[in-house]
Amino acid sequence: AFVREVQPVVDRYCVSCHDSRHGASSPPALQADQQLTDWSSQLAGRWVGGGRFTESYFQLQRYVRRPGIEGDRRMFTPLDYHFNTTELGQLLAKGHHGVTLDAEAWDRLATWVDLNAPFHGTWGEIPQFCEDPAGAIKLAEVNSRAMALRRRHVPMGPHPDYDAIPETPAYNTTPVIPVEPVRPRDFIGSADPHSTNDWPFDAKTAVARQHAASVAGQITRTLDLGEGVTLDLVRIPGGTFAMGSTEGPLDEAPRAWVEVAPFWMARFETSNRQFRRFLPEHESRTEDRHGYQFGRLGYDLDQPEQPVVRVSWDQAVGFCAWLTSRTGLQVALSTEAQWEWACRAGTDTPFWFGALDADYSRAANLGDQRLAEFAADTALDNYTAARPMVNPNRYDDWIPRDDRFDDGGFVTVAAGSYEPNPWGLHDLHGNVWEWTRSTFAAYPYAGDDGRNDPEATGPRVVRGGSWYDRPKRCTSSYRLGYPRWQRVYNVGFRIIARDSEAVPGTSLSKLDRQPGSF
Known part of the structure; x- marks a missing residue:
């Protein structure tokens, strides 16, 4: 139960700041003593006796992700709804304002x-059963019958009363006051690039540099994936830039002065159509609705031109190896440095198109006004139609979002729906996160420290944010990490290629076969 297992963690690590007594400017209140009194819902499948929980629970659950009441009934991919895919888990992993959880706290939150x-x-803690004598009798009858069935049909082991509340060791709820960590000094061992190099530069200069780096006069090329499917590349010039951020989470610091050689990069994120040339049976599946679906599927992520998702790092690397064999180009995932250099296109701002508060509606599919579409009435026209609610309350419309803009995209959108950056690359901010070749290692970034080795252990970095993420999580420098085998609902990839070519069908050296060898 939240009150027994999760609230003690919140009391220990969160309430010292998340306390309504700090005033209207305080972050969401998470103390345990505030019961909801105004709960209501328009969702199909709502229970009239619902809403018997705390403000703390309501606020915290907004930052996790879980299946809908009638979601996809197929077997989930491993870790599809794991704590590491939630904003809450990711925020805490980044050391939110100096908060460092103990192992028990992590376990309680992940289990929740x-x-x-x-x-x-338990059923017995639901007010319908614990406050209503008739309900309590009914629950006891059901539990008794369930116990009898378990004794008869479970071949071995104990037959516990699933409604019994076991005794557990007390958890220390003494508040821990977090200490904001000191941000490391920039450019350790090197000069400030703003004083020694020609970076940042404007869009006109970016285009000029791209043309200067052309190959045989070309800044684009198209790869043939077979059966009429193609993949467009654009030329990315080389250069030097300050990698990281002075404003983002501490894992983006300290910045480092990084040099990048020219390369080719896919104009778009890899689409479902393109990926299925390599793995025909792949499904990006759907995003669950809230409330009953009444026979309709969730929100579709599987259309041919939508970016592929629920694809692991290993599968993305496999696609690169397949494309290398097919085309002769040496294809790989980008390193973190290559990705950030290409995304920035000469800028030192959080987005290639401006500051953190810039209007992104023409340039990126982020977590904007469209996330309100999750608050939908699915019971229209005798359960045959669905549409977003008009003026839903906070209990139906609870996903965190940026309400300033409407970028026109709800879940993932087809490639090319938004303006490209000066180098002709689309959707580097938002739509889907993109796997990189790099492991999630501490900064300052160093390309020769083993983090880009395909055989290195540890989580692999994803970049760029997604349709589900607010702007601060979609910047040029923001980074997350996932196990290489995990298939995440909003993570895809795009490929890069080197200049030199192999001969299609010939054997490649071990070095050339390894994505990451250039």
């Missing part, structure tokens, strides 16, 4: 999410 983030831990 694994159990679908409930408030009530």
